[in-house]
Amino acid sequence: MKHVSIKDIAKELSIAHSTVSRALNDKYDIKKETREKVLKKAEEMGYYPNPMAKKLKENKSFNIGVVVPEFRNAFFPDVILGIQDVLLSKGYQILIMQSNEDPIIEESNIRTLHENMVDGLIISLTADSHNVSFLKNLSNKNFPIVQFNRVSDKLETSKVVFDDYTWASFATEHLIKQGYKKILHFAASQDIALCKYREKGFINALKRHKLPCNKEQIVPSGLTIEDGKKAMEKVLESNMDFDAIFAVTDPTALGAMMVLKQHKIEIPERVGVVGFSESRLSQVIEPSLTSVKQPTFEMGQAAANLIIQEIETEVKVPQVMTLGGNFKVGKSSVRL
Amino acid sequence: MKHVSIKDIAKELSIAHSTVSRALNDKYDIKKETREKVLKKAEEMGYYPNPMAKKLKENKSFNIGVVVPEFRNAFFPDVILGIQDVLLSKGYQILIMQSNEDPIIEESNIRTLHENMVDGLIISLTADSHNVSFLKNLSNKNFPIVQFNRVSDKLETSKVVFDDYTWASFATEHLIKQGYKKILHFAASQDIALCKYREKGFINALKRHKLPCNKEQIVPSGLTIEDGKKAMEKVLESNMDFDAIFAVTDPTALGAMMVLKQHKIEIPERVGVVGFSESRLSQVIEPSLTSVKQPTFEMGQAAANLIIQEIETEVKVPQVMTLGGNFKVGKSSVRL
DNA sequence: AATTTTAACGGACACGTGTCCGAACACGTG
DNA sequence: CACGTGTTCGGACACGTGTCCGTTAAAATT
Numbered sequence: 001m002k003h004v005s006i007k008d009i010a011k012e013l014s015i016a017h018s019t020v021s022r023a024l025n026d027k028y029d030i031k032k033e034t035r036e037k038v039l040k041k042a043e044e045m046g047y048y049p050n051p052m053a054k055k056l057k058e059n060k061s062f063n064i065g066v067v068v069p070e071f072r073n074a075f076f077p078d079v080i081l082g083i084q085d086v087l088l089s090k091g092y093q094i095l096i097m098q099s100n101e102d103p104i105i106e107e108s109n110i111r112t113l114h115e116n117m118v119d120g121l122i123i124s125l126t127a128d129s130h131n132v133s134f135l136k137n138l139s140n141k142n143f144p145i146v147q148f149n150r151v152s153d154k155l156e157t158s159k160v161v162f163d164d165y166t167w168a169s170f171a172t173e174h175l176i177k178q179g180y181k182k183i184l185h186f187a188a189s190q191d192i193a194l195c196k197y198r199e200k201g202f203i204n205a206l207k208r209h210k211l212p213c214n215k216e217q218i219v220p221s222g223l224t225i226e227d228g229k230k231a232m233e234k235v236l237e238s239n240m241d242f243d244a245i246f247a248v249t250d251p252t253a254l255g256a257m258m259v260l261k262q263h264k265i266e267i268p269e270r271v272g273v274v275g276f277s278e279s280r281l282s283q284v285i286e287p288s289l290t291s292v293k294q295p296t297f298e299m300g301q302a303a304a305n306l307i308i309q310e311i312e313t314e315v316k317v318p319q320v321m322t323l324g325g326n327f328k329v330g331k332s333s334v335r336l
Numbered sequence: 337m338k339h340v341s342i343k344d345i346a347k348e349l350s351i352a353h354s355t356v357s358r359a360l361n362d363k364y365d366i367k368k369e370t371r372e373k374v375l376k377k378a379e380e381m382g383y384y385p386n387p388m389a390k391k392l393k394e395n396k397s398f399n400i401g402v403v404v405p406e407f408r409n410a411f412f413p414d415v416i417l418g419i420q421d422v423l424l425s426k427g428y429q430i431l432i433m434q435s436n437e438d439p440i441i442e443e444s445n446i447r448t449l450h451e452n453m454v455d456g457l458i459i460s461l462t463a464d465s466h467n468v469s470f471l472k473n474l475s476n477k478n479f480p481i482v483q484f485n486r487v488s489d490k491l492e493t494s495k496v497v498f499d500d501y502t503w504a505s506f507a508t509e510h511l512i513k514q515g516y517k518k519i520l521h522f523a524a525s526q527d528i529a530l531c532k533y534r535e536k537g538f539i540n541a542l543k544r545h546k547l548p549c550n551k552e553q554i555v556p557s558g559l560t561i562e563d564g565k566k567a568m569e570k571v572l573e574s575n576m577d578f579d580a581i582f583a584v585t586d587p588t589a590l591g592a593m594m595v596l597k598q599h600k601i602e603i604p605e606r607v608g609v610v611g612f613s614e615s616r617l618s619q620v621i622e623p624s625l626t627s628v629k630q631p632t633f634e635m636g637q638a639a640a641n642l643i644i645q646e647i648e649t650e651v652k653v654p655q656v657m658t659l660g661g662n663f664k665v666g667k668s669s670v671r672l
Numbered sequence: 673a674a675t676t677t678t679a680a681c682g683g684a685c686a687c688g689t690g691t692c693c694g695a696a697c698a699c700g701t702g
Numbered sequence: 703c704a705c706g707t708g709t710t711c712g713g714a715c716a717c718g719t720g721t722c723c724g725t726t727a728a729a730a731t732t
Contacts, residue, residue: 003395003453005718016682021720029680051452052392053718056687059339061388071413072616081407081434093431093452097424098417116387116429117339225620254620261622280408284561284590286597286622341688352712357690367710389688392717677730685722691715698709 004047013041024049064094064307065113067106069126069150071098073251074280075296076124079148082300083122090308092119103129110134120144120307125152127189127223144310148303150192158310159320160302162277164194167292167325168201169208171274172246174290174327176209178335180244180272183211186221186231186256188248198248198276216240221252228255236263244272244333250279250291257285257332272333277325287331294325340383349377360385400430400643401449403442405462405486407434409587410616411632412460415484418636419458426644428455439465446470456480456643461488463525463559480646484639486528494646495656496638498613500530503628503661504537505544507610508582510626510663512545514671516580516608519547522557522567522592524584534584534612552576557588564591572599580608580669586615586627593621593668608669613661623667630661 006024010017015034022030023038055061064087068076080096087094095113099106106126111134113121121138123145132155139145139157148160175183185202188195199218206213221231228251235242236259247253253275257267265271267287275282275291282289302321310316342360346353351370358366359374391397400423404412416432423430431449435442442462447470449457457474459481468491475481475493484496511519521538524531535554542549557567564587571578572595583589589611593603601607603623611618611627618625638657646652 003718006720007718017718018683018720018722019681021718022681025720027721031680034680048451050392050718052388052395052397053687054720056386056388056392056689056717057719059388059687071417072410074408077407077413080432084433088433088448095429096416096432097420112424115384258620281617281620284594284617284621339688342690343688353688354690354692354713355711357688358711361690363691365710370710386688389717390690392687392719393689393691395717673732675730675732677728679728680726682725683723686720687718689717693712693714695712696710698707700705700707702703702705 003050004045005050006047009038009041009045009047012045013037061117061119062092063116063118064092064304065110065116065118065121065123066094066096067099067109067113067121067123068096069099069101069106069124075149075277075294078296079124079300079303082297082302083304084300085297086301086304086308092308099126101126101128103131107134110138114138114143119311120146122146122148122303122307124149125192126150127192130191142314142316144307144316146303146307146310148299150194152191153193156318158306158318160299160306161320161322162194162294162299163322163324164197165201165204167327168198168246168276169205170201170327171276171290171292172202172205173209174329175244175246175272175274175333176205176211178244178268178272178333180333181211182217182242183244183246184217184219184235184240184242186219186228186245186247186252188220188222188227188252195248202246217242221248223249223252225251225255225258228252228257229259230255232256232259243270244274246274246276248276250275250277250282250289253289253291253332254279254281254285257289267332268335272335274333282328282330290330290333291328292325293328295323299323339386340381341386342383345374345377345381345383348381349373397453397455398428399452399454400428400640401446401452401454401457401459402430402432403435403445403449403457403459404432405435405437405442405460411485411613411630414632415460415636415639418633418638419640420636421633422637422640422644428644435462437462437464439467443470446474450474450479455647456482458482458484458639458643460485461528462486463528466527478650478652480643480652482639482643482646484635486530488527489529492654494642494654496635496642497656497658498530498630498635499658499660500533501537501540503663504534504582504612505541506537506663507612507626507628508538508541509545510665511580511582511608511610511669512541512547514580514604514608514669516669517547518553518578519580519582520553520555520571520576520578522555522564522581522583522588524556524558524563524588531584538582553578557584559585559588561587561591561594564588564593565595566591568592568595579606580610582610582612584612586611586613586618586625589625589627589668590615590617590621593625603668604671608671610669618664618666626666626669627664628661629664631659635659 006020007017010020023035097109145157221227277294342356343353346356359371433445481493557563613630
């Protein structure tokens with residue numbers, strides 16, 4: 001059970017531990033025969049370096065903190081797989097924390113990770129992270145931070161984002177081409193940049209096709225199934241006239257669809273629905289949901305590569321990576 | 337950016353670093369005034385202990401490895417939330433690794449975690465983990481391991497499991513009471529104990545109600561949506577007579593439902609379907625899926641408490657915790 | 673053969689923390 | 703005043719690793 005140290009090897013061979021260290025690290029000041037003798041003995045005794053000692057010595061934890069707002073949808077687990085894919089191969093571990101969509105927990109998570117001396121932070125903010133002063137403070141002290149997905153304009157770090165504007169515009173256009181004319185957008189908090197851009201993309205598409213674009217068409221909602229349900233119910237109660245919905249996320253779209261189905265409103269015949277990424281439910285629900293697909297795994301890889309670069313080169317030039325996606329047409333938006 | 341050490345505080349106050357250490361740890365050999373002076377200075381200089389040094393000194397990483405077979409369904413993320421809930425409050429971090437349902441990757445994950453000197457391991461095995469010799473080896477060396485959910489009978493460690501037998505029996509009985517008579521079980525690998533118990537529970541319920549129970553009724557399938565689809569297609573091709581399905585997991589049930597819907601076979605009128613935990617999709621699909629619910633969060637908490645106990649008391653008495661759940665009746669199994 | 677160069681290794685130190693032991697001093701008691 | 707007792711602190715050491723510097727002995731040069 002006890003760990004074999006280089007001192008144990010040294011004692012066994014009656015040499016100094018510094019010699020063993022040189023042998024294992026393939027340094028100059030060492031005779032070939034000695035080196036081989038040491039390597040053989042190390043193998044024999046089942047030696048492997050104590051990571052704690054190495055971390056203390058190099059003053060580097062080889063840990064990267066990952067903070068995500070939630071764990072309920074498939075989106076963040078998928079991104080984490082991408083992050084892990086890159087970081088593990090480079091000898092880093094990741095510490096994952098989730099904020100439960102609560103900015104208070106989020107800040108506590110960041111503090112915990114920082115006190116545990118992670119070498120860097122990859123973060124996607126909660127919906128209500130107005131106050132990013134703590135992160136800003138860290139960033140100013142040259143602490144490596146990479147934001148992804150839900151990023152803040154107030155925080156100048158490297159970012160990995162999706163081209164929300166273009167794809168929201170594209171998704172809206174798809175509805176227009178299918179003949180829908182009175183399209184609503186179920187929107188969420190403007191504090192999250194991606195929501196803002198999706199809304200702008202929506203508006204732009206309507207204007208380009210000279211369709212009406214009133215304020216009522218932007219329905220305040222949120223990112224969850226519950227938010228979608230509530231917004232849909234409110235719209236139905238108000239007797240608003242509409243024939244399609246472009247929702248800010250898949251869960252929002254799903255919530256809306258569930259309420260529509262309860263009211264026996266046919267999809268896509270009477271109302272067309274298009275969602276946006278973030279959920280695997282979209283393929284299971286009936287009718288299948290038309291949606292923009294984000295490259296989640298690649299997003300994780302990109303974020304990981306950026307943080308590694310920042311840590312290992314120690315130069316901080318914030319760069320923004322914008323990824324593209326693809327459009328998956330389901331039955332929820334295609335009239336026969 | 338540089339970390340403030342107790343030596344820095346000592347230098348500042350012109351005392352020995354050992355005195356500072358005593359003051360901060362509230363040990364006896366210290367005068368009150370000195371202690372207060374040190375605490376004040378520490379606060380002032382923004383001191384917090386270097387976790388790496390502590391880990392090296394105590395030969396303890398305060399990290400717990402968590403290995404799960406997949407990340408695609410909500411089940412494991414939910415369990416991890418429970419694990420985190422307990423461990424974070426006790427000063428431990430968790431390193432999460434996923435095995436992608438591959439026993440080779442699984443073993444490599446375990447190795448990586450062990451070489452990083454995690455203090456213990458919480459693990460749920462992949463579907464094909466026949467060979468648990470590496471884990472057995474660790475366990476024999478008194479390395480703390482707790483299994484949950486997918487456990488192996490070949491490995492004697494503490495375990496947190498669900499009472500699969502009872503609840504599978506209960507779920508099957510529900511179908512029987514609804515008047516279904518020719519019930520199939522979509523099963524998965526017998527290497528996973530929970531699959532075995534769910535199958536046994538199914539058989540037991542049929543026998544108790546004196547219903548036919550042939551080998552054909554046990555349909556070999558798997559744990560994923562794809563497995564459910566394939567098995568369902570095979571059953572339909574074979575023209576087997578049946579009126580209900582009890583599936584080993586929710587994804588399996590969902591796959592079956594999707595194929596049934598493609599063939600315009602009405603659920604629950606012509607075929608009733610019941611699933612088993614592990615997915616949040618069940619509430620979204622139409623008709624909503626009747627399913628056994630496991631207390632995922634509590635399962636994580638229980639596993640975390642067991643591992644802490646094993647680490648901190650250093651006595652190893654394998655104990656098995658069996659959790660109960662509840663039964664959520666949806667529309668997929670209720671005939672009007 | 674005397675001197676310089678080179679190879680190979682041992683010992684000391686450092687990272688930040690915690691603990692053990694002994695020293696210094698104050699205080700009380702005989 | 704001498705001795706014992708208790709308090710408070712400094713110094714040395716340890717955890718496992720890596721690096722620097724100095725030392726030794728052998729090889730190469732003059």
